[in-house]
Amino acid sequence: MAENPILTIKDMSVSFSSPDEADIEAVRQVDLTLTPGKTLALVGESGCGKSVTARAVLRLLDNNAEIRRGSIRFEPEGQAPTDIARLKPDSLPLRAIRGNQIAMIFQEPMSSLSPVHTIGDQIDEMMIIHEGLKPKAARERTVALLDQVGIPGARERADAYPFQLSGGLRQRAMIAMALACTPQILIADEPTTALDVTTQAQILDLLRQLQADFGMAMLFITHDLGVVAEIADEVAVMYLGDVVEQGSVYDVFARPSHPYTQALMNSIPKLARKADRVRLSPIKGTVPAPKDRPEGCAFTSRCPYAFEPCPTIRPAQTDVGNGHHARCHLLTRVPVEEPA
Template sequence: MADKPLLKIENMSISFSSPDEPDIEAVRQVDLTLTPGKTLCLVGESGCGKSVTARAILRLLDKNAKIGSGRILFDEPGGARVDLAALKPDSTAMRAVRGNHISMIFQEPMSSLSPVHTIGDQIDEMMVIHEGLKPKQARERTVALLDQVGILGARERADAYPFQLSGGLRQRAMIAMALACTPNLLIADEPTTALDVTTQAQILDLLRQLQADYGMAMLFITHDLGVVAEIADEVAVMYLGDVVEQGSVYDVFAAPQHPYTQALMSSIPKMARKADRMRLAPIKGTVPSPKDRPQGCAFTSRCPYAFEPCSTVTPERTAVGANHHARCHLLTRAKAEVPA
């Protein structure tokens, strides 16, 4: 079935340990579902736990991080369902999934690619390890992939080192590497952040086309709501490790329910005539540190609508429409005030 989930994250919490301090919870009770052929965008300010959530799927967390609770259920090709959270990061089973069935485009390719190996050698290695191809076969596939992602002179570029390529070409090479084994799920961690707007548009078009060609699910991490509107099917908004709102891109953009989502939408610059120009509406304050997490709703200190329970009681997830929900006491109060 096309609508059958490929990966489900259920009630996942992630914490970081320190020799001198108690464990710090960076992600709390996250629930996400990824479906073949669909794109889920994970959005929020820096420090909200987006990249940590993505890296947990591939078990690429730092050594002092642990998944304290929850499951990451992945349907492998062939029908077997495996809980990735239960696998050891360096296990054979996890290595068989990583790069083969689930791939990741990292935020900064210059620091993710090896500076002492050519682009071609790094992509070849993926297919040699996971698909058992001979080196010559792998190189032909590599050249075809580099050509597919729009790198001119692909055969010559395969012999180039990362520092010999521009930022846009390095990002395309990273995409080619992620697609080397035709993954079922592609995780893209802010792949257009460091690129100019023209290259960014080209990369987004490329990802959409590749997703249509391969039918893969995609988890796209960004803080750019313009990119979200262009590429997402569903949106999950994170704040200080919590998913505070989730729904279809149309529902979330047309009728944001959580004050944080509303503030993000209000902070987007808008085109206007000179007479209608208005100052930007920034979100006051900053995201608190996870080690100083407030009680109750994490957004309380920055929320213009905060009232009594917000600072003491953690809000429950409230349905506001079909497949659209948010965590906010305002929604709970509004439902309680509706006459039976």
């Protein structure tokens, strides 16, 4: 069967507290699994909690956020498992994982690259700190790495400052930095959102190639279903803090089982000729504020199929076959016909 998971998020909830408002549960009871060599895409609209989930894994959340329950079990091969949710923020064991075994890349490379150091120095530094390499050896590996992420003239570009590079090259440099210590997990938070389509295609290619080379697990956060279809093996759809549906990318796209996933897919224009053109059927209304989230299924207020249990009872995960499951009352109410 499949390889053992390297990261298992179980029943994780993240809450934000603020001095003059009630606490907000930004992520509630999320279960996710990352497997080496596979990509899990976390997809959803803004404010759905996908970035919070990713940041929780590295404990990069603001001070007013707290993982209230659940566990983040990190099990690298041949090592004892660690529950990241139980580690103290900024403790040594956490820092040993962060950047070293689990790395992250962001939407805006400038936010993670220091503007006053050259690209090469920054990557060298990672290797020197985490792996104790000598500066000379580190630079050799840096150049090889920059070359691998497709930066032309790697040796010269290593001496460039981030602002001297174009957006695409900067993104590549950030990826190189994330890969400096050959992490087992790469978390990519909307890495292509700020890029042009052609650059985006190149970066997606690169990530796929690097995953094949390094065999790392990837958690890919995006709002773009097109990108999901391009890069993901597994997909988890989030809405207002809930993972409403997850499964293999082929299953979820072929048989979206949660009304939200379906609505999302009907919201993107199909690439079709005028004759086959169907009018978009958008989801009505807007995403409610987290504090107005219905007690039951979060999607109740916008769901065309909502019925009695939806506003009050939170639907359980229902398996619709092949490890593909969704949280929707409809699935348990009306049994899905499974053709033989």
